[in-house]
Structures are given as structure tokens and as C-alpha cells.
Amino acid sequence: MKRDRMPYIPPAERATPDLDSGKYLLMWQGPQHPGITGNMSLRLVIEGDTVVDCETHVGYLHRGFEKLMERRSWMQNFPLVCRIAVPEPDFNEYCYAAALEELSGIQIPEKAVWLRTFSLELMRLASYLMWIGGQAGSFGHGTIIQWSATMRDYVLDLFEELTGGRIYHMYIIPGGVRGDVPAGYFKHVLEVMDTVQKNLDDIELVMYHNAVFKLRAEGLGYIPPDWIDRYGITGPNARAAGIKRDLRKDLGYLAYPQLEFQPVVGSKSDAFERARLRLQEMYQCIDLIRQCIDLMPKEGPFRAKTPNPLYWKVPAGETYVAAECTRGEYGFYVVSDGSEKPRRVAVRGPSYTHAVSVMERLVRGVNIADVAGLMVSLHTYPPEIER
């Protein structure tokens, strides 16, 4: 890759505090594991309680997935990929499976398309429910996470019923999915959706119509629209800046072209706007799940035949498959040399751009009490930064 394609940052934009002056304090935030943001660390230079400079440090959670995948057969990688992003593993499963299917020329059955769409939306909802608790918690609202964690557990119950797993579902297997829905399943789904929706109404009242949250979040972490392409910002972070970009619409993969929805777009591009937009997307998720249940074919095979998993050789070639995850564009770049193992798999997680370079820029001038809230408002998961 050529250097000149990297985003250009003029030297003047970065402050160079004189640490020996005694005016500044060097402080590390992280790495510990207080949930989703603590697996990385921020080296903060603060003056009083204001951040002057920040350096993001990643690498504490490096498990070497991309390299591991080069040593496992194509099918053996299927249970591995979900571990890349803990709170929303299904997008990994989908991107990996779709990449394999594309390289091998496998057409998946209609039913599998719908079940995949359904499970991805359910995943999105669970992931947002986790986020909303974190967002509220980082601004001092301990109650919201109690509610949202419960709601997420209800959604995880649904996953357990469908796939046999709560966190790592391993449901979207190359060729389709691993099973049809059990009897009476959609009834449970609709019940849970009603409960979640009712709770979201409460959360909106408590969190979004809340002076404390508004005071702290409004104007925090403003992302100028011209950064979007420079930094590769995607998903709600980009949409909050007024950029109408949603891969579900733009790429039209799976059953999304048959679903009725419009990308939620904001304009203010600050932490509150992003939070507001995500809440709307949660309602949208519930709507999409209901649409999926209505439109899904009742019968039919849910998996296409694939070669013997022990000897599956994917034809030589390369592809990039992307999907809109909760945080933006999630993509798998898969290269096959025609052998029984991938030659290279590169995972593009949205957290990489959002949490490393964008975070470094946004955090300057922010009160240290708001650093965590800012980080959560970018909705980043360090596990997927380090593949």
C-alpha cells in the first residue's frame, strides 16, 4: 500500500506537551477488562482534568486469529471466526461463510438467506442492548445497564433456543445455517420483541430525556463530516454525521432488499446524536425482525451441500465480503490458493478505525471523566481490533 493513501494529519494538529514542565500528568486508562472498551489502553496526558494528548495502545488482546486461520481447514475456521468480536460474533460467521460461498460458487437456499438475515438482526439488537448499558453506565447511569442486560439476556435466550449457544452461536455455517427454527420459536421471538420494545420506551425516557446525559453527551466527540472518508468511519458514527451509508442498503446482501427500512441518519455528529441514532436503530431492528418472521419461507432446505469438510478445497481466488454490523462495515478479505486452508484472511473490523486513530483525535480537550463515555459513543470493541 502506498503511503500517500493514508489519511494526512498535519504535524500542527498534534500537541507536543512538555512533560518535564510539571504542568502535565501522564495517565493510563486501561488496560483492564471493565467490559468492552477496557481491553485496550489510552495513554493520556492531562492538564488539570482536561486531556491534552492521547495515544491509543492496542495489543493486549492479540490472539492471532488471522494467522491461526491459515493453519486450519476451511471448515475448522468456522467455529474460530465468531471469537474475533465477542459481543457480536454472527457478523464474522456471515462474512466468512459468504466469502467461502462466493469463492466456491455455492448458492445457499432461500430459507438460509432469511434465517441468516433474521439472526444477524437479532445479533444487532443484542449488541446494541449491550452498548446502551455501557453508554449509560459510562455517564453514571447504573440503572440502564440492569435493564438492558436483562433484555439482552432475553435475546440470548432466543439465540440459545435457535442455535444452542448464547454467546458464540456458530449458526451461520458455510453453505447455510445449522438448523431450522424449532417449533413455536417465532412466538417466543415476538414476545421478547414486545418486552424489549417496552423497555426501550422506558430507557428513552430515563436516558435520552435526561439533563445529565444531555449535558455530558451533547457536543462531545464531534466528528466533522470530512473525516468520514479520511478515517474510514462507517456505520452509525458516519450516519450521525449525516452521511447516508448503510451496507444493508448499499450492497443489498441477504434478504435486505426485500425488507422495508431506511437508514437512520443524523446530523449533529456528537455523542448524543450517535446515541439517539442507535436507539432508533434498535427500534428498527425490532421492526426488521418482525418483517423477517413474516416474510420468511416456512419450508425448504436450510443448507446447501458443501464438499467434505475435511478435504474442502476452495478454488483459488480472493474476495472481500462486507456486512453492516452494529458499528459499521465489517469485512472479511479471504484469499485462497486452491488448497485445503486459507492462504490469507484479513478481517476489517470497524473498531480499528474508530478506536485507534479517531479516538486519539477526538479525546483532546475532553474532560477525563468523559473519556470513557466518548469511547463508548464510538461503539468500539477492542477484540476485533486485534485479530
Add this chain to the structure above:
Amino acid sequence: MDIKDFIAPFAVWKRAFEKPFTVKKPIDERPGAPRYRGFHINDAQKCIGCGTCEAICMNKAIDLVPAAGYAAKEGDSGLRPRVDYGRCCWCALCVDVCPSGSLGMSNEYVWIDSDPEVFRYTPGVEAKPWDGSPLGYRRAEGYRLLEEQRVEMPELDYKEAVQTFLELVRGYSRQQAEKEADRCVSCGVCIASCPAHMDIPGYINAVREGDMQNGLRLLYETNPFPEACGRICTHRCEEACAIGTGGDPVAIRWLKRYIADQVELADYGKVLPRAEADSGKKIAVVGAGPGGLSAAYYLALLGHSVTVFEKDSEAGGMLRYGIPEYRLPYPALDKDIGYIESLGVKIERGTAVGSAVALAELRSRFDAVYLSTGLPAAYSLEVPGDKHPRVLDGVAVLAAATRGEPLGLGKRVAVVGGGNVAMDAARTALRNGAAVDILYRRRKEDMPADPDEIREAIAEGASLVEKAIPLEVRDAAGAIAGKQALFVWNEARMVQKEDGKRPVPEAIPGAVHEDPYDSIIAAIGQGPDLSFIGEADRLELRRFKPVVDGFGRIAEAAAGAAAEPGAPASASPSKAAAVFAGGDLVNDRKDAISAIADGHHAAQGIDRWLDRKGS
């Protein structure tokens, strides 16, 4: 900021009066979902220890280990998967891939123990509270990672087939063969069941890879008759096949044939190993059937000079004279034999040992002798009238068909017997335009013939009469006397006379049938012709079988008082060369592949024996 932002949060005080979402005892009151991936369960009776679970496991959490109470046997490695929960990631691919479907998972949430060792266990062998639980993760209905169905073998239409002696089975195309080969999981359970212990996963993998030369090389390591065995082998491997536990077994035989068919005889030499330098030893092989020629091939590879004595005018033994050409076309057999001859093996055709040359003479002229004379003599019906001129012997009919002699079977033919010879005789008679009845003393499921052959014989129009006990053959009356025979048989019922033994056909009193036939072909069994072994040869025989040691060497009776007590077994009491034997003559399986295995084994035995003698 408006007033609502200060008031709204208080609205949810209403929650203080609502029932909480939490429950008091979550573990007790909420069992795992029916599909929950809890802890492994294994139906150890159903499991055959193929190790496909071990192969697919990306964490190496599964090890196949010996399990108490499960011994290795045909189609079962005797091992069972042990799961290590320090490594397992609960993906359940092992459950999905399991060919027999014996693996599953319980829906248990919690397993607590202070001893870390217990979390590595052999499901189904070490008892666990969740054993036999109907709930938990199972492979979904309609979802298989492995292909259950065999690629269908193109065959001639039966109506058409019965008109000709063209080969019935057409053979796989490249695409079909590769697709079929891809069903194999290389577990290798089949290897133990193959009498010759062929490297089956190896050559199937060669088909998958499209590497025919490597495939041929692997075939010839243990079997110099791939063309023949690829068509007519009794394929015990397929009975052991792990894929067969949950679907059709892999078509191992057809894949073998595919490899051999793909390589031209002229190219064999480029692929296959060359013979070692001339050892200076000469070895006589009696009988140019698959067993004798197999011994000849491996002896020739070891550098010995081999002469094969064959009583018939062509080599191949039962493969040529016993198996009709629609099952094994002569060019295919000639290819196998041709390669063996190209290594310098001399075949003395039309030279019967016993009449043309005495065994004793071979023993003085050669350094070792291998007997692979098989079972050429058909046993007779042994009922009154069985010497009637229209009572024919099945082996002789097949041999006459091979020689192209007119069979003169007539229009209505009875075949008595349920073995492969009976099926082949019946189908040969069908191809000669006869209406054929196969009369068998027991039931269809007791028939020793290959199920495919029974199916094909019936499909081609033979009618099967089960439970028919032969009673008598009578001459037809009148002008057709001597030209037709009446076959008298008694209907039987199967009676379980003794526990643990197979049921015995018992004649139903009065249910006697009498049918006229132009020919009655007896195919009840065959025996050896051992008339060429004289007493002076002092070879030990028991019940018309040579008594052989582990390498196929026939024990020799002590030479009177001259033998010194405690003399080592290898020291021949006489000056005559040692005699080895194998094939149908010795083993109980009585099929080509066992004879080939015996030949290979004896070749190694002879080589070792010669070595020992030389030193």
C-alpha cells in the same frame, strides 16, 4: 434542554412496583434450551471409533482412546473419543460430522468438580448424569456435513444386459469418481477389514487429488490385481466403511477400478517399483490364479526368478474361468496379468502339476514352491440320480463359457445353490436364453453370494426359489429321457433348533415338488484337488487342507527316526525345497482378495525363508 429532561426520568419510578425480571434460583428453574450445546454424550455402542470427530476438531480437544469393553473388530477401531474440556470450544462440529450419528450434546448448563482431571472424559464410556438425555444439541434433521448418498454407478439396463456378455457396470467418469472419493473421511477403519490391508484412504485420496499414478502405486503395494478386484472384489471394506454407518458406504471397489482403468498398461512401468537385483533363487508357483500370480509378482519384485505352472490354457484361475466376462471382461484381467508377466514372471500354461510335472520334481528343481491351486472341483448334489447327464457342475459351465464352448443348457435351467458360482451360472444361463430358477436351501438373507449379485441376477430375470431342499433327480419319461431331468425338491421351513446357531431348514412333510429342467446346474460348493500331493511329499494335510504356519509354509511330517528332536522348524528335514500354500486352498474366506493377500504374505515368507537358508 427543556423541562421534560428533568422530569421524564422520574417516570420510571413505576418500575419499583413491577415484578422484577430476575429469578431467585436461575440454575434450578431454567434448564438449558433443548438445543443447548452442553456436555458431550456418545452412544458408544453405535460409535465405531472412526475418529472423524477428532479430525474435524480445530482445538484438538478430542482424542481417540482405547475404551474399556470395546475391542477392535471389523468395522470398529475399538477406540472411543475422549473430550478435553480444557480445549473444547463447544462448536459441536464433531456432532455435525459424526458419520454414525452417535455423538450429541446434553443440555446441561453446569458441571462443577474440584478435580480438574474429570473434565477430560470419554463420553458414553465413563458414566455421566446426562447420559442418554434426549435433550441437548443434535445434528438437525436434513443437515449433514458428509454426503450420505453414493454416486450412482452407471450400469447397463438389465433387460439389455441379459442379451449380451458386455460388462454390466460401466465405471465412473472422472467427475463421478472425484465426487465419490470426496465422501471418504480417511478414517481407515476399512484397512483392517481388507484381507490385503490395502491403503484404501490413500488411494481414495489419490482419486480426490486426481493423482492416478500415485493411486496405482498405492494399489500395487498390496494388490497386483486392481483391475480385477476393482470389479469383483467381495469388498469387505465397504461393510466396515464409517460412512456406511449413516448412509451408503463409499464405493471403494469402484474407485479402485477407476484408478486402474485410468492408467495405460504401457505406463505402469513408469509408476510402479522396479524389481530388485536378481537373487539367483528360483521359485515355482502352482496355479496362475490371483493368489499364485500375486505371490509371483511380489517374489519377482524381490528379485527372485518365478515360474508359474498353470493347468489351464490361460492364466487367471477362477478370475477367468469362474467369473463371467460381463462382470470381469478378459481385457481387464489380461492387463493385470500382463503387467505381472512383464516383470519376467514365466507362466507355463497347460502344465498340470501332478500329471505333466510332479511336485517332487518342482521341489528339487526350485528353491521354494508355492501352492495356490484353489478349489477347482465342484462338489456334487449328493442326491439320488445326481449322475444324470443333465446335471451339470456350475464351475464347469462357467469354464466352458469362458472357453467359448457351446453350453447347450436348453430352455429351462435350474441352478442349485446360493453362492456366487450359482449366481454367475444363473446369469450365464440367462444370457444363453434360458429361463432360470435358482433353488436355495435356506432363505435369501442366508445366501453367501454377494448381495449385488443376487440383486442383479433377480433383476435380470432369474427367479429365486428359497427354502428348497434337493431330494432327487429323476430321468424324464418317454422320448426326452436322458435329455431332460426331473428335479425333485422339498419345501422347507426354517427352524431354530439350537440357540446361538443359525436356523436349520426342515422339510415340510408332503410339500414335495417335481419340476422338469433341461439342465440342472449344481453349485453347492467346491473342493480342492490335492491328488498331486503324494505321501512321499510328507506334507502335513488336515481335512484336505495343507497345515501352514504364519507365513504359509506347509508343515512337514518328521522324516522318521532321522529327525532329531527339537530341530529348528526352518531346517527342512528333507533336501526338497520348502512348500508354501495359500488362497482358497488354505483360508476360509475363499475370495480373490484373500488369495491375493495370502500370495503377498507367502512371498514375504518365502523370501525370509530363503534368506535364512542362505545364511
Add this chain to the structure above:
Amino acid sequence: MDFSTFDEALDLAIGREAAAVQFYTDLLALASFAAQKSVLEEFRAMETGHVTMLTNIRMRGRIELSATAAVDLALARRLDAEDKATAVMSFQDILVSAIKKEERAGDLYADLAAAASVPEVKEIFQRLAAEESRHRRYFEELYESEISRDN
């Protein structure tokens, strides 16, 4: 023909077994190759063993044979007994002769048991008949496994 004592009955049986030994000896004289001889010698040795066994029973004055007859595979009655022994006799021929011989012996004892008036002698013949049925069964099983494999 009536046998009134234990010894008389056993003398007859011993005579029958000795005749069986002679039967195989006669066949051995006809045998032309080693395989025939080894089988005939084996069978003759069995009959010699029977002679010894019966002689011992006679000496001890007590019959120690099981009264349980072997299951009848109904083979013996079907087999064609017309064949005369020849120099080229096969394993089948030898086995058929052996089965037929055991069957004849069993029949004879059964007839004698029926005719016997002394209960002790009747029992001896019944037991001898049962013993012969076990011998016949042994050869019949051999016939089923070695000769009539395909039918």
C-alpha cells in the same frame, strides 16, 4: 436277536466300532493321495478311540454316556449312499460315507433299544444311539461348513 446282559450289549457295540475301524482301514487301502489318507487316518483314530472308550466302560461295568441326542440336521437321510468308494474319492465322498456309517449305527442301536426287554440293556442301547447321533452330527456340521458352503 436279544441281548440280556450289559456285557453282551457292549460286546456288540465294541464289535461295531471295531468294524468301523476296519471300514476306514479298507478305505485307506484304496486311497491314492495324501489328503485322503490323512482324513481317513484321522477318522479311523476317532473310531479306535471309541473302541477304547467302550472297552473301558465294559471293564467298569457302568455306562457313562449322555442320554441327550444331538439335533438332527436331516442331512444324513438325504445323502445318496449309492456311491462306492473309489481311489479318487473326494472329501465329500469320505464325509458322506462317514455320515452314512454313523447313521446306520445309530439306527441299529435304536432298533436294538426298541427290541430290548431288559431295561438296563434298553438304556445302554438308547445311550449308544445318542452317542452315535452326536458322531453323526459332528460329521454333518463338517459337511455343512466344508462341503455344502453354497447351499
